[in-house]
């Protein structure tokens with residue numbers, strides 16, 4: 001399990017360890033610099049599912065030692081908020097692209113993994129569920145991420161204490177970790193189904209020239225899915241193009 005550890009200065013580290021290291025252990029390393037401020041930290045945040053958030057109530061050792069100016073911290077906070085907003089968008093598109101790829105799969109490929117635990121969430125989200133996005137608890141981490149980013153921006157704009165701004169940013173980062181977890185699970189499930197042999201049940205006409213039942217069922221299900229997406233529907237075109245592109249790359 002990956003842990004997100006955050007400090008009041010806005011710095012963070014993602015740790016593999018079951019128990020988070022106390023801040024005193026995060027010492028300066030002469031060869032690596034402050035390792036928790038590595039160049040890859042942002043990248044790691046954007047790609048790692050974190051399930052636990054440990055929030056320290058003091059600044060990191062680096063900031064405690066250097067006493068970074070408030071104006072620099074404000075600049076960092078603004079960058080962090082922008083980055084969280086763009087990660088929200090990319091995770092939304094990732095979800096929708098997985099949906100598009102799911103819809104492009106052949107019926108036989110989905111059927112083969114109908115009872116597969118790893119694909120349960122994908123079937124539920126992209127085929128079975130009729131709950132609208134706004135009412136589906138599945139999207140809670142996304143909504144939290146978006147709301148916390150807005151909250152952080154409001155705090156920053158109103159001149160609130162920077163530790164308070166970073167507290168919202170850190171909570172948003174924790175929500176992001178949960179979003180990435182489900183986004184990855186869905187993409188992996190679609191990857192798995194895409195590997196199953198395609199029996200061509202989707203071809204729109206059967207031998208007698210009539211539309212196949214599978215084709216009609218798939219169209220209805222796709223339509224229902226996109227209507228469920230409400231405010232995300234406007235990204236359908238981008239997601240479907242990405243989904244088709246994905247298929248081409250694989251061939």
Ligand SMILES: [Zn+2]
Nearest residue numbers: 009011060063
């Ligand atoms: Zn710091």
